[in-house]
Amino acid sequence: MTQGMNILLIGSGGREHAMAWKLCQSSRLSKLYIAPGNAGTKTVGTNVDLNPLDFPAVRDFVRGNGIHMVIVGPEAPLVAGIVDYFQSEPFLKYIPVIGPSKLGAMLEGSKEFSKEFMVRHNIPTAGYGSFTTDSLEEGFKFLETLDSPYVLKADGLAGGKGVLICDELVEARIELTSMLVEHKFGSASDKVVIEEFLRGIELSVFVLTDGKNYKILPSAKDYKRIGEGDTGLNTGGMGAISPVPFADQEFMNKVEERIVKPTINGLAKDGIDYRGFVFIGLMNVGGEPFVIEYNVRMGDPETEVVIPRIQTDLVDLFEAVADQTLDKIQLTVDPRTTCTVMLVSDGYPGNYEKGRQIAGLEKVKDSVVFHAGTKDSNGNVLTDGGRVLAITSYGENMTEALEQSYANAHVVNYEGKYFRTDIGFDL
Ligand code: AMP
Numbered sequence: 001m002t003q004g005m006n007i008l009l010i011g012s013g014g015r016e017h018a019m020a021w022k023l024c025q026s027s028r029l030s031k032l033y034i035a036p037g038n039a040g041t042k043t044v045g046t047n048v049d050l051n052p053l054d055f056p057a058v059r060d061f062v063r064g065n066g067i068h069m070v071i072v073g074p075e076a077p078l079v080a081g082i083v084d085y086f087q088s089e090p091f092l093k094y095i096p097v098i099g100p101s102k103l104g105a106m107l108e109g110s111k112e113f114s115k116e117f118m119v120r121h122n123i124p125t126a127g128y129g130s131f132t133t134d135s136l137e138e139g140f141k142f143l144e145t146l147d148s149p150y151v152l153k154a155d156g157l158a159g160g161k162g163v164l165i166c167d168e169l170v171e172a173r174i175e176l177t178s179m180l181v182e183h184k185f186g187s188a189s190d191k192v193v194i195e196e197f198l199r200g201i202e203l204s205v206f207v208l209t210d211g212k213n214y215k216i217l218p219s220a221k222d223y224k225r226i227g228e229g230d231t232g233l234n235t236g237g238m239g240a241i242s243p244v245p246f247a248d249q250e251f252m253n254k255v256e257e258r259i260v261k262p263t264i265n266g267l268a269k270d271g272i273d274y275r276g277f278v279f280i281g282l283m284n285v286g287g288e289p290f291v292i293e294y295n296v297r298m299g300d301p302e303t304e305v306v307i308p309r310i311q312t313d314l315v316d317l318f319e320a321v322a323d324q325t326l327d328k329i330q331l332t333v334d335p336r337t338t339c340t341v342m343l344v345s346d347g348y349p350g351n352y353e354k355g356r357q358i359a360g361l362e363k364v365k366d367s368v369v370f371h372a373g374t375k376d377s378n379g380n381v382l383t384d385g386g387r388v389l390a391i392t393s394y395g396e397n398m399t400e401a402l403e404q405s406y407a408n409a410h411v412v413n414y415e416g417k418y419f420r421t422d423i424g425f426d427l
């Protein structure tokens with residue numbers, strides 16, 4: 001066991017502030033660096049002006065600062081192969097990176113790869129076909145075999161915008177053509193996965209794995225649309241609740257047996273090195289779980305409700321992931337409910353202003369404010385993104401937690417503040 005760990009956490013959102021906040025509570029932590037971080041992470045560690053996709057720069061920082069472990073928040077560095085880069089560099093080889101290898105990251109980086117993985121390992125998911133420009137006609141024919149609505153997914157990473165749901169067949173044909181032929185999502189839509197539509201209610205299950213063993217973390221539900229009642233454009237997420245009331249023991253047993261175990265065993269069978277988070281987006285279809293997608297990182301804002309419920313030391317957990325000894329660790333979870341309400345900039349998810357001064361942070365009581373898109377400017381906290389602050393609260397139930405977050409959502413102010421007032425409305 002290494003005492004006094006120096007840790008480099010990669011990322012700059014609410015997810016990373018929540019992780020940094022929790023890492024700081026560990027007696028095992030010596031120094032915490034966040035690259036690039038935000039005004040919130042700056043209060044719990046040292047921000048480092050580093051581009052996480054510039055691997056040689058990350059290497060030099062790790063070497064120069066005696067870093068013992070690297071934790072990767074967002075998917076981009078994982079999909080670009082940061083884990084493989086560390087393993088290929090003699091000096092970095094023995095420094096654990098929490099996150100999957102490049103091949104493992106394809107579970108998020110390629111929809112076709114993840115569908116093939118699920119089929120290979122008998123994991124329940126929507127039926128699908130995969131098409132390129134050369135097979136456009138076959139794509140049209142496949143669409144005709146499906147019922148409305150039609151689900152079209154760009155194969156590659158498209159900043160969370162690559163999924164289209166079309167009500168009419170003619171619209172689906174036009175969109176398929178636009179994705180494949182007109183490169184609607186750039187090279188991300190050179191291939192398109194067409195799926196059966198699953199009718200149900202969504203939730204996310206998070207798993208931490210060392211490649212052999214796993215821990216199922218608390219379930220969470222996020223609210224993706226910008227408008228009340230889940231209307232309007234998709235966002236990164238406007239709020240979240242944990243646990244999800246309908247994810248009861250019976251449902252979670254199905255998730256574990258049918259999805260989590262075959263996923264972890266499938267990774268091992270396929271020889272994929274995976275030591276990190278698996279985010280499983282699920283649809284509950286009449287009590288039966290189906291996988292909508294895998295992500296290879298934690299969700300945001302789900303992290304802002306999941307991490308505050310984990311009582312186990314996060315450094316111990318990550319060390320066990322690196323050493324493949326997760327089976328030796330007890331995961332303890334706070335039984336209380338957590339919720340988070342995201343304060344955003346008006347205009348988001350379209351165009352919005354940045355650089356507006358945030359007031360009232362010091363007046364927040366009995367909630368934890370995780371910064372999502374902020375920056376520090378000579379001691380002033382300024383907005384620096386569409387999603388600005390996530391206000392997390394605990395409660396004996398969902399109503400209590402939400403009341404607390406909403407009370408504080410009114411205490412913090414900046415020009416153009418907007419938030420949804422109906423988080424949890426469907427539960
Ligand atoms: P994804 O990026 O794969 O998570 O898809 C974005 C959103 O589209 C999901 O959160 C779902 O709400 C919806 N979605 C994706 N696939 C399906 C499907 N097969 N059936 C119904 N809804 C879906």
Ligand code: GLY
Nearest residue numbers: 222237299300301
């Ligand atoms: N909140 C959904 C995501 O992180 O992808």
